[in-house]
Amino acid sequence: MDKTKPEAASAAPPPTSADTAPEIRADQAVATNGVNDADGDEDLTRLHPNYRQALRVQVILTAIPFIIGSLILEETSVLPPGVIALPIAIVALVAIIRLPSRRFAARGYAMAADRLRVVRGILFRADTIVPFGRVQHIDVDQGPLERFFGIATLTLHTAGNHNSSVTLPGLEHQLAMDMREDIRSHIKRETV
Template sequence: MIEGDAASVYVAGRPAGTEPVERSYVQVIRVRTLLAWVPFVIGAVVLDRLVLAETPVGGLLLVLVPLLAVLATALAPPRIWARLGYALEPAMLRVVRGWMFHTDTLVPLVRVQHLDVARGPLDKMFGTATLAIHTAGTHNSIVTLPGLSPARAAELAAAIRTHIKADLD
């Protein structure tokens, strides 16, 4: 695998030449973001009620932390989705992601060991799947491509398998 910060031309938020993942994956990201904020909101309520209740700033956390959670849940997922793309090239798979920290991963198909198509409860709910590519080596040996339709994930897996079989012959 080759990783780097490619200086690419961007089209609609993602590097030119890459395909977007399913639009419904925004909802998966949104639910995961909301679930990640739940402990912070609970912690803010507890801290506010037990420690800050009798101070001049009592009640401030009850407003600020949930507001921050709502803003993060509304604004971040579309940006994360817009920066997630992929391209299956003749000899490699390119996975591009990152809103704040950009990662451009190139997986040579000759290094692919095996493939998994996974669907968790949120994926099933919103009609998405994740393609996991296991490669030779130890560092970053699993590359995931989330947000594909189940049919597209299976299609990509079949295309990569065909390439692997051609290399073995």
């Protein structure tokens, strides 16, 4: 039950202040609700702050078609004014303000000597550990949006059917490259 508390706490402040609140509260670590104690692992590292901005742009881009659609419906005036556009505008606004921070707060990673831990998800939480000894190959990807914000996505591929690729977005580009080198040095050379 105590699992939900921090989640609820971060949901408690009104939408306007929520944007900045988690940032101040959790400066370095701990997005994960006391899960660390059970695991005995080290604390989680936060992702790069720019990742929050990138997430926000993503949400805005997703919202734009809906807003345009609702405005067009509004123009045709089949329904009384504001019945469609207003709710959609409110939902979009809340999503744009709240969603990126919550997502950002829910994500984190921990790099240990021989394994990488990736935590993600608000409703559906997933907490994955990949030992470096099981990594098949590693990608560092950078989309246009990520390039603008100077961040990158690190992807570890394993041979398992579940988690055949584990992605860790929102790393500073240079850090992602360094992590890749670091992990690669752990993979013993097998075949070319």
